[in-house]
Amino acid sequence: QVQLVESGGGLVQAGGSLTLSCAVSGIIYWPNTMAWYRQAPGKQREFVADITSDDRTNYADYVKGRFTISRDNAEKPAYLQMNSLKPEDTATYYCKQITYTGDTYWGQGTQVTVSS
Numbered sequence: 537q538v539q540l541v542e543s544g545g546g547l548v549q550a551g552g553s554l555t556l557s558c559a560v561s562g563i564i565y566w567p568n569t570m571a572w573y574r575q576a577p578g579k580q581r582e583f584v585a586d587i588t589s590d591d592r593t594n595y596a597d598y599v600k601g602r603f604t605i606s607r608d609n610a611e612k613p614a615y616l617q618m619n620s621l622k623p624e625d626t627a628t629y630y631c632k633q634i635t636y637t638g639d640t641y642w643g644q645g646t647q648v649t650v651s652s
Contacts, residue, residue: 537562537563537641538560538561538562538563538565538633538635538639538641539560539561539562539641540558540559540560540631540632540633540641540642540643541558541559541561541643541644542556542557542558542559542629542630542631542643542644542645542646543556543557543559543646544556544557544646545628545629545646545647545648546647546648546649547649547650547651548621548648548649548650548651549650549651550621550622550623550650550651550652551620551621552621552650553617553618553619553620553621554618554621554648555615555616555617555618556572556615556616556618556629556631556646556648557613557614557615558570558572558613558614558615558616558631558643559613560610560611560612560613560614560633564610564611565610565633565635565636565637565639566589566610566636567588567589567590567636568589568610568633568634568635568636569586569587569588569589569633569634570586570587570605570607570614570631570632570633571583571584571585571586571587571631571632571633571634572584572585572586572605572614572616572629572630572631572632573629573630573632574625574627574628574629574630574648575627575628575630575645576624576626576627576628579627581630582596583596584596584599584603584605584616584629585599585603585605585616586605587605587606587607587614589610591607593605598624599618599625602618602619602620602621603616603617603618603619604616604617604619605617614631616629618648621648621650622650623650623651623652624650625648625650626648626649626650627647627648628645628646628647628648629645629646629647629648630642630643630644630645631643
């Protein structure tokens with residue numbers, strides 16, 4: 537079993553920055569893909585960014601150029617650096633791991649609120 541715990545959320549003014557962390561514990565599957573998703577109230581959960589074991593990254597168009605996903609290795613946290621935050625970035629942000637076996641694990645989420 538894989539446990540994911542997000543941290544780093546909070547309240548920030550528009551234009552500000554936050555860095556989210558996703559700590560990984562339990563069974564270590566490698567290779568894997570780490571991803572960030574978000575869900576705003578009343579909306580579906582949506583993709584934000586992901587990173588593979590060989591550091592290939594993908595970003596949703598609405599965060600491209602503002603957010604950066606990174607990781608060190610299988611045992612270290614994954615990060616989401618968020619710059620130039622906008623009120624529409626307000627959401628609960630979730631970390632997700634997709635293992636090489638095809639299993640998927642989610643964290644409990646961390647709240648990000650961007651005030652205008």
